[in-house]
Amino acid sequence: MLISSAFDLYLFLEKQNLLQDAPPLWWPNAGSFEVVVGAILTQNTTWHNVEQSLSNLENYITLEKFCLLDENKLKEKIKPSGFYNQKAPRLKMLTCKIQKEFGSFQNFQKNVTREWLLAQKGIGNETADAILCYGCLRAEMVVDTYTKRLLKMYGIEFQTYDAYKYFLQEGVQSHFPISQHHSVYAQFHGMIVEYNKKLKTFK
Numbered sequence: 001m002l003i004s005s006a007f008d009l010y011l012f013l014e015k016q017n018l019l020q021d022a023p024p025l026w027w028p029n030a031g032s033f034e035v036v037v038g039a040i041l042t043q044n045t046t047w048h049n050v051e052q053s054l055s056n057l058e059n060y061i062t063l064e065k066f067c068l069l070d071e072n073k074l075k076e077k078i079k080p081s082g083f084y085n086q087k088a089p090r091l092k093m094l095t096c097k098i099q100k101e102f103g104s105f106q107n108f109q110k111n112v113t114r115e116w117l118l119a120q121k122g123i124g125n126e127t128a129d130a131i132l133c134y135g136c137l138r139a140e141m142v143v144d145t146y147t148k149r150l151l152k153m154y155g156i157e158f159q160t161y162d163a164y165k166y167f168l169q170e171g172v173q174s175h176f177p178i179s180q181h182h183s184v185y186a187q188f189h190g191m192i193v194e195y196n197k198k199l200k201t202f203k
Helices: 006-014 033-041 046-057 061-069 071-077 082-103 105-111 112-120 125-135 145-153 161-173 178-199
Strands: none
Touching: 006 161, 006 178, 033 046, 033 061, 033 082, 033 125, 033 178, 061 082, 071 082, 082 105, 105 125, 112 125, 125 161, 145 161, 145 178
């Protein structure tokens, strides 16, 4: 099949019914503080492992409770996600800074900027966009390794994260009203991930 634009890819993936059993925005509990935690935990691991960690944290998955959680206890609870000695202090630093600078998660959702997120230790482009798209419900497309792998299959490669993101967003936004851009980006990224899993491009 010929893929010459992001919209071609979107339509192709849409026909596969990849999200029929998924939540509306693909990421579980989108729009909640849990997404911030999950976006950090999913770095360098599988979502299955993240789910185990989130299950261990179910009694602490609000901004206020998370900031009170002892760091050593946090390390124990997120062990399934790996790199817990690195992720635990970064999560504590990030979440407590959110509470200090924004006061509440709701205020963070409304007012945080991509620049603020990228200035935080341990947050790169992909994690920042995941937090913005799925946690803050902003119209930001997430580009991950799955995305690059799939586009490469069709001979499409770029040198930078921003170039990938521009290609994907620009390719679909003209086909949908602005009010739908957020849900389109969220589902587009979700379809890319699920299609890669279907192809078993990652073990």
